[in-house]
Amino acid sequence: MLSVEGLETRYGGVAAVRGVSLEVREREIVGVLGPNGAGKTTTLSSVIGLLRPAAGCIRFLGRNLTGLTPDRVVAAGIGLVPEGRWVLASMSVRENLLMGAYLRRDGDGAIAREIDRVCEIFPGLRDRHQQPAGTLSGGEQQMLSIARALMARPRLLMLDEPTWGLAPLVVEEIMRVIKRLNEEGTTILLVEQNARQALAVVQRCYVLAVGQVIFDGTPAQLEREHVLKTAYLGGVSSRVP
Amino acid sequence: MGTALFDGTEQLINGLMYGCFYALVGGGFTLLFGVLRRFNLAYGSTIMAGAYAGLIPVYLFKAPVLVLFVTTIVVSVLVGLLVEFCCFRFLRKGHELAPLMTTIGMLIVIDETIVHLTDAVGLKYPAPFGDESLALGPFLIRPDYLAILVVSIACFSAIFWLMHRTRFGRAMRAVAERPEAAQILGVSVRRVNVLTFVLTSAMAGIIGFFAAVSVGSARPEMAAWLTGKGLVVMVLGGLGSFPGAILGGLALGVLEFEAVWFLGSSYRDILAFSILFLILMVRPGGLLGSRPA
Numbered sequence: 001m002l003s004v005e006g007l008e009t010r011y012g013g014v015a016a017v018r019g020v021s022l023e024v025r026e027r028e029i030v031g032v033l034g035p036n037g038a039g040k041t042t043t044l045s046s047v048i049g050l051l052r053p054a055a056g057c058i059r060f061l062g063r064n065l066t067g068l069t070p071d072r073v074v075a076a077g078i079g080l081v082p083e084g085r086w087v088l089a090s091m092s093v094r095e096n097l098l099m100g101a102y103l104r105r106d107g108d109g110a111i112a113r114e115i116d117r118v119c120e121i122f123p124g125l126r127d128r129h130q131q132p133a134g135t136l137s138g139g140e141q142q143m144l145s146i147a148r149a150l151m152a153r154p155r156l157l158m159l160d161e162p163t164w165g166l167a168p169l170v171v172e173e174i175m176r177v178i179k180r181l182n183e184e185g186t187t188i189l190l191v192e193q194n195a196r197q198a199l200a201v202v203q204r205c206y207v208l209a210v211g212q213v214i215f216d217g218t219p220a221q222l223e224r225e226h227v228l229k230t231a232y233l234g235g236v237s238s239r240v241p
Numbered sequence: 242m243g244t245a246l247f248d249g250t251e252q253l254i255n256g257l258m259y260g261c262f263y264a265l266v267g268g269g270f271t272l273l274f275g276v277l278r279r280f281n282l283a284y285g286s287t288i289m290a291g292a293y294a295g296l297i298p299v300y301l302f303k304a305p306v307l308v309l310f311v312t313t314i315v316v317s318v319l320v321g322l323l324v325e326f327c328c329f330r331f332l333r334k335g336h337e338l339a340p341l342m343t344t345i346g347m348l349i350v351i352d353e354t355i356v357h358l359t360d361a362v363g364l365k366y367p368a369p370f371g372d373e374s375l376a377l378g379p380f381l382i383r384p385d386y387l388a389i390l391v392v393s394i395a396c397f398s399a400i401f402w403l404m405h406r407t408r409f410g411r412a413m414r415a416v417a418e419r420p421e422a423a424q425i426l427g428v429s430v431r432r433v434n435v436l437t438f439v440l441t442s443a444m445a446g447i448i449g450f451f452a453a454v455s456v457g458s459a460r461p462e463m464a465a466w467l468t469g470k471g472l473v474v475m476v477l478g479g480l481g482s483f484p485g486a487i488l489g490g491l492a493l494g495v496l497e498f499e500a501v502w503f504l505g506s507s508y509r510d511i512l513a514f515s516i517l518f519l520i521l522m523v524r525p526g527g528l529l530g531s532r533p534a
Contacts, residue, residue, distance in 0.1 A: 048425055074427035086422035088415050099415055102408065103427035152427065 001026045001187055002047070002078075002156055007056035009039075009046045015054070016042040018211040024156065029178070029188040031202035031219075033195050038208040040191045041083050044158050048080045049073040060156070075103050079154030083161045083191075085145040089134030093125055096133050096144055100151030111151070118147040121177060139170035146177065157181065158189040163197055175201055199223075245503075251380045252498040258386035260494020261393035262451055266467055267474025267486040268400070269444045275417040275481040276437045279337065283324045283344040285468030286351035287442055291317030292449030292459045293355055296364055306369040314446030320351070321442025325435055348464060356461050363458040370454070389451050396447065397487060403440075404483070413437060417481065469510075473517050479530020488528050492516075 002024040009017040017039040024030045032040050045051040047058055049070040058065045065073050074080075088096050097118065101111045119126040122143040128136070133144055142162060149157060159178065163171040179201055182188050192198035198205065199219040207215035207222070215222060266288075273281050294316035298304035328343035370384040404410040415423035416433045424430055452467060453459045474493055478485025493513060500512040520528065 050421055050424060069429065070424040071427045071429040074425065080425045082422075082425060086419060086425070088418050088422060090418055091411070091414060095411055098408075099411055099423070099426050099428075102412065148426070 001028075001061060002189070003057075003059045004043070004047065005057045005059075007043065007046055007058065008054045009042050009051050009056075010054050011042055011051070016211055017046065017053075019056070020208065020211070020213055021056075022206050022213065022216070024187060024189050027182070027185065027187055028204065029182050029190060029202045031198040031205035032189065032191045032208060033193070033198060033205055034208035036193065037210070039211040040193075040208055041160055042211075043208070044080060044082075044160050044189075044191060047073070047158065048078060071103070074152060074154075077155035079149035079152055079157045081142075081145050081149045081157070081159040081162055083164070085141045087133040087136070087141045087144050087148070089132065091133060092130050093133055093136070093144060094129040096148050097125075097151050100148035103152060114151055114153070118150050121150070121180070122147050139166050139174075142166060142170070142174060143177075146174070150181070154186065156187045156189060158191070160191045161193060162190070163192070163194060171197065247379070248502055249499065251382075252502045253495055254377065254380055254382060255386060256495035256498030257491055258382065258390045258494070259455075259498065260491035262389045262448070262455070262490070263470055263474050263493045264487040264490025265393050265396060265444060265448050265451075266471040267478060267490045268397070268483055269441045269448065270471040270475040271478065271481060271483055271486040272400070272444075273437060273441045274475065275483070276413055277329065277434055279329065279340040281324065281328070281344050281441075282341060282468060283328060283347035283351065284441070284445060284471060285464040285466075286348045287317050287320045287324060288445040288449040288452065288467050289355065289459070289461075289464040290320045290351050290449075291442075291446040292366075292453040292463065293359070293364065295446075295450060295453075296366070296459060299367065306367055309367070310446075310450050313450045314443050317446035317449060318439055318442045321438045321445060322435070323347075324442075325438040329434070330431075348468070352461065352464055359461070361461050363460040366453040366456075366458050368454065368457065385451070385455050389455070392447060392451070396444065400440075400483065409433075409436065470513075473513060477517055477520060477527055479527030482527070482529045485527055485529030492528070 004023075005021045007017055007020045008015060020039065020043055022030070022032070032043065034040055042051060046053045047065070049065070049068050049072065052067055056066070060076055060078060063076060065076060088099060091099070094115070097115050098111065101114060104111060124140055124143060125147060133141065136144060146159070146162065162174050162178070166174070175197065178188060178190065190198055190202060199222070202219060204216070204218055205222060206213050215225065270281070270284055273284070291313040295309040295313035298308050298312055324344065324347055328340055328347050332339045332343070368385070370388050373384070374381040375384055375387065404414060412423060412428045412433050415426070415428060416430055420430050423433070448467070452463055470493070474486055474489040477492065478487070478489030496516055497509050497513055500508050504512070
């Protein structure tokens with residue numbers, strides 16, 4: 001469904017991603033793990049079109065998306081829940097959701113039904129339509145950010161550190177939602193620094209370090225390769241059961 | 242009522258009405274700044290170009306004032322698109338200061354072109370609202386100022402409706418608040434930028450019409466005058482805050498009218514800028530600004 005080949009993206013003159021290749025198949029949950037600065041966020045930013053790759057190729061559903069602007073990539077069916085959530089703080093919860101449906105042209109009725117649907121997934125948002133998004137708690141903002149991305153009905157949803165800095169209960173809820181979305185047919189690309197969290201839900205994963213893929217395989221395979229974990233994930237390895 | 246109090250009230254009314262005009266000028270600067278985070282110093286000359294161009298059908302075909310009005314808007318929009326294309330489109334991300342230079346360049350080009358074409362002589366403007374004062378109770382008010390009041394209230398309402406009730410308005414606010422967030426939701430920032438230029442330039446046309454009508458002529462010094470007032474109002478209201486620009490415009494209008502009446506017209510600009518410094522000392526973010534500029 002999504003294939004990234006030989007991606008190279010520079011960030012202020014420095015190559016943050018150096019020849020990353022990865023593949024996400026329809027209906028999969030794929031994880032991208034790795035320490036800070038490994039190039040995970042840069043990879044997602046390149047796919048969505050916020051950063052222009054210096055080399056490599058990004059294909060989605062048979063279409064070449066390399067170098068397209070984000071509005072074209074989103075229209076092609078990819079959604080991004082960015083690191084740091086990026087909710088529009090001065091706008092209401094409802095307006096944030098409406099912005100998520102920005103490219104939809106199937107009428108106000110369909111969009112209103114979509115709002116009902118995402119509020120069924122995240123009941124915490126239901127009674128807060130008029131509240132400014134900036135006044136929500138961190139966990140609620142994360143839910144809004146996911147709900148907003150869902151408004152466009154993406155075929156592939158990319159989530160960048162969706163559980164970062166959240167309370168354990170909220171983390172559980174968000175992981176549950178990710179699984180549910182996947183079961184309902186959305187393909188998921190999950191970027192996480194917290195390996196244990198991600199390994200519990202993903203079917204396959206990639207490990208990135210200093211801008212390169214150093215492992216790809218199943219969570220079970222990753223656990224068997226202790227050397228890799230201690231070498232590149234450092235302290236994280238001790239938290240993998 | 243004492244004479245001073247009576248005069249003061251009359252000037253207050255006139256100041257509020259003319260303040261609406263300043264609010265429109267500042268509002269145009271502010272909308273553009275809010276969305277693009279860039280100053281457009283060619284805005285004053287966009288206004289002036291429209292005001293001059295509106296006279297063409299009048300001089301050539303003795304066209305009615307409505308045609309003049311529509312022409313000012315159309316030409317201002319075209320000039321605004323030219324400004325966007327020449328001064329903003331090809332500049333790279335991160336060069337926040339470059340548009341200061343490119344738009345000053347455009348300001349000079351437009352000004353000089355107009356000076357060459359008209360020999361720097363002011364061109365007489367029609368007076369569609371008559372020149373007889375209207376009585377509002379005991380107070381006398383100018384009919385063109387009343388027209389400014391009505392038209393600016395219509396403009397402000399339309400802009401608030403657009404910003405808060407339409408899909409495009411939401412996209413504009415999203416780009417103003419966080420361009421990358423708008424982008425990953427599918428908003429084309431370039432498209433929003435261009436449409437913001439269309440919107441503010443249409444406002445420029447309306448401003449140009451009333452600027453020339455209230456002075457009785459289109460004059461080459463209009464651009465510098467409007468740029469000064471617009472920037473003062475924008476900073477006074479809080480950079481990027483549209484309600485702030487309205488408040489700033491009204492404040493400036495009232496202060497100027499009172500100053501001219503009680504101190505004489507030579508004090509007008511001194512006072513306007515002194516007030517700017519004073520308010521910035523007390524409220525560094527402007528009247529309604531919260532975001533550090």
